[in-house]
Every structure is written in structure tokens, then in C-alpha cells.
Amino acid sequence: MRVTVIGTGYVGLVTGCCLAEAGHTVVCVDNNEQKVTDLQNGIVPIYEPGLADYLTNNISNGRLTFTTDTAAGVHQAEAVFLALPTPPQEDGSADLSAVLSVASQLGEHLPDNYCVIIDKSTVPVGTAEKVRAAVAEHATTDFDVVSNPEFLREGLAVQDFMRPERVVIGVTSKRAEAVMRELYAAFVSDDRPLLVMDTATAELAKYAANSFLVTKISFMNEIAQMCERVGADVDMLRQAIGYDSRIGHKFLYPGIGYGGSCFPKDVRALIHMSDHEGYDFKLLKAAMDVNRQQQNMMVSRIIDHFSGDIVGKTFAVWGLAFKPNTDDIREAPALIIIDALIAAGAGVVAYDPEAADNVRRLYKSQEKVSISGEKYAALNNADALIVTTEWAEFTKADLHLIAEGLQQPLVFDGRNIYRPETMQKAGISYYSVGRRPVLL
Ligand SMILES: NC(=O)c1ccc[n+]([C@@H]2O[C@H](COP(=O)([O-])OP(=O)(O)OC[C@H]3O[C@@H](n4cnc5c(N)ncnc54)[C@H](O)[C@@H]3O)[C@@H](O)[C@H]2O)c1
DSSP, X not given: OEEEEEOOSHHHHHHHHHHHHTTOEEEXXXXXXXXXXXXXXXXXXSOOTTHHHHHHHHHHTTSEEEESOHHHHHTTOSEEEEOOOOOBOTTSOBOOHHHHHHHHHHHHHOOSSOEEEEEOSOOOTTHXXXXXXXXXXXXXXXXXXXXXXXXXXXXXXXXXHHXXXXXXXXXXXXXXXXXXXXXXXXXXXXXXXXXXXXXXXXXXXXXXXXXXXXXXXXXXXXXHHHHHHHTOOHHHHHHHHHTSTTTOSTTOOOSSOOOSSSHHHHHHHHHHHHHHTTOOOHHHHHHHHHHHHHHHHHHHHHHHHTTTOOTTOEEEEEOOSSSTTOOOOTTOHHHHHHXXXXXXXXXXXXXXXXXXXXXXXXXXXXXXXXEOSSHHHHHTTOSEEEEOSOOHHHHTOOHHHHHHHSSSOEEEETTOOSOHHHHXXXXXXXXXXXXXXXXX
């Protein structure tokens, strides 16, 4: 099929590359000229494992092209994906300005053939209808709007797109459903189904999925708080409940809270939506409060350890991305911790394998934050190490080099990547989440 993807960020670029890999002919459109030039030259502007090969292979075989020109991008399309940002507004609602402004441009440029316009962005209930109205203002040809929320995980995005656990589509016509079935034929199977529903259900499903995961994270963070108070071990507790097949093992890891470009904004958007409908979504509001509390917890613990004063101290921070295997720092807990340390008078030397450049740009005028190109170098004479992202290279780090590099062997682990017993043996004082501290 001839497909256009508008917005080539984390979702749009993966969508475009994977659809091309499956045999579709894809034009990707973005209004960021530098990004389009890079992509035309086979340069992936984000860190996403596996994406570079798909990009270069499909540019070479002619199935994948990039442009900044929306009109040229859509003039032959049978399907147009909107993978545009929907950031939170001040009141928590999703900002639909990019989606709706592109939708109204689309009306003028639609091809002569029937075309399906697909909301891939995470959008509130009712957006499919708004997009339809915006396109219809100028459209002279036949089109339908489909809601097709994306469930991929950054860091595993290629794998998730190529082998999705399910594909959700919200449709208003059989004709649009047929196009979507053809588009996704290579990706779905009996055990990886394409689920067809109305647009409101599809739109709400994405918010429900992320909100459920957030609730699970906050629940475990509260259980971790209880573990600390009663002297229980959250690692063993996690297994004790995780082996119950009704509960499962995933998303039972306590830490310094969730962040990223999706969870925080999607939770706020669902709360906003439910408030708007006159429904008080208490559970989700509590999950969000718990997350805030959890993000502040580690800094309070650090300040308490130094008897209430960290002025002039220096902390090594390992991990800046909001999770491993991505360079995405949007709403990353590490940044909240860094800001709090600076506000309390401390300095930071930070390291991340992939997100360093993004953070360097962010703190370029903040002299109390420096970014190290090497993890052990970041430790150099710091007062303690704080682990904020569970990159595999931190999990496998040499504990002796950590102990030797710091002014004193002291680690605050916001992701529970080390075992307290191991740290004790290595002679390192160690604070983690939901487990007894090691105080030497
Ligand atoms: N990142 C994720 O893991 C993820 C997962 C599922 C769903 N989503 C949702 O997908 C949507 C996109 O998220 P993302 O992370 O890919 O965002 P992103 O910021 O990485 O990408 C958006 C892209 O759109 C481009 N753009 C902005 N305005 C434009 C315009 N008017 N015309 C053309 N291009 C324009 C930007 O230059 C950018 O390249 C959001 O609604 C998000 O909630 C994201």
C-alpha cells in the first residue's frame, strides 16, 4: 500500500520504517528540516535499537522516503498516519494543536482516491471526530478517520511494532476496516490479533493501558514504603506475589517513580477527561501523587544521610534517560533528582550511555551540572553515587571501582539494581527502595 506517516519522532519513524520493512511504500513527513535531511542520509536522530538497519535497508530499496512537504507526501496515499506530539497543557489536557492543524492542511492535499487517515498519536476521546471535521473543511474526496493507538515501548519499539501483542483499531466504516486489515496483515496473527472497535473505545484503551501500568508501579512503590517500615524485603515480596498468575511478574519493580513522554502526560490527560465528564478518578489521582512522593523520596534520603546539609557536596548520577535503552529524557526522574540536588546546594556529575547529549543541551547554562563521557570518571571524588536508570552496564559495573572512585563508598540506588548483601561484601554503604539499607 502507499502510506504516508506525518511526524517522524519515536512513534512515526518506527511506524514508517516497520511498514516499509513489511513491503508498503512509505513517505514520512516532518516539519523539522534537519531531521528530514538526517533521515534522507540514513541517520537515525533518536536511539532506538534495530531502527537504523530498517531505515537504511528501506531507503536503499526505494520503499522509504522523507520530505518536509505535506502536499507532496500525501498526494498518492491510501493511508495517512498522524504520529504527531500531543503534549500536556497546563490543565493536564492533551494539546491537539499539531494533530488538528495537520488535519486541516490534509483536506486540501488529499489524493483523488479514497484514503484512510489514522490517528496514531495518543489522543482523548472524541479526537477522531475532530480530525474528521478538520479534514472535511477542505476535502473534496472520500476519506475515513480511524483511531489506531500505539502501544510500543521505547527501547523495544521495533520489536513491539513488528510483533505487536495486539493492534487496536477504532473505525466507523467497513471500508476503513478493510484498509486497516490490509495494512497490518503482515503484523497480526491468531495470537496477536487485530481488535476492531468504535473510535471512542480505541481512544480510551490507550489511556486505560498506560494508567493501569502507572497504578501498578505506584502500588508497588507504596508496598516498598511499607517494606521499609516493617523491615520486609520487597524483592522477595515481589516474587511471592508475582508467581500468582493473576498478578504476574511484570511491572512489580519499585523505584524512584515513572517518567517518560507517555505515562505522566497520559495519566494527567485521563484525569482531565474524567473530571470533564464529572467523574472523580480517585485511583489515578492517588497513583500520580504517590509517584511525586516517590520521586522526592530519594533526595530526602540523601539529605537525611548527610544530616540535613548537602551544600557543596558533589553527586555522581548514573542514568539520565527515563528508562534504559532510550535517549528520551522527557519527564525523566533523574532530572527531577538533579534539580532537587542543585536546589539544595549540591553539584552533579552525570553519565548516561545514550542520553548525555540531550541533557547537556538542557543544562548548558547550569554550571553545577557537568556531564561525563565515562561512568567511572563521573565518580571521581564524588560524595556518593546515585543510580537513576537501570542500564545493563550499571548492573554489571565493577563495585570495587565504584568504591575506590568515590570519596566514601556510598550508593543510593533508585532502581534496586544491586543486592544489599553484595554491597555489604564490597564494603559499600547502600540505600535502595523497599529493602533494608546497608550502613557501614
Ligand atoms: N514515545 C512513545 O513511546 C509513544 C508510545 C505510544 C504512543 N505515543 C504517542 O505518539 C505521539 C507521538 O509521540 P512521539 O514520542 O513519537 O513524539 P515525538 O515528539 O518524538 O515526535 C513527533 C514528531 O512530529 C513532528 N512534528 C511536530 N509538528 C509537526 C507538524 N505540524 N508537521 C509535521 N511534523 C510535525 C516533530 O518534528 C517530531 O519529529 C504522541 O501522542 C505520544 O503520546 C508515544
